[in-house]
Amino acid sequence: MDIKYGREFFLMLRKHWYIFFSCLMHEYVF
Structure with a gap:
């Protein structure tokens, strides 16, 4: 999983x- 995508998902x-x-x-x- 892309780290940037994972972080955005976590923030959402x-x-x-x-x-x-x-x-x-x-x-x-x-």
Whole structure:
């Protein structure tokens, strides 16, 4: 994996962690 791409993905994930978390909880609950 490209380091630059990985870092951008990490920054995006950190900025939208609540969306990712809500999707994770939705998968877990239902």
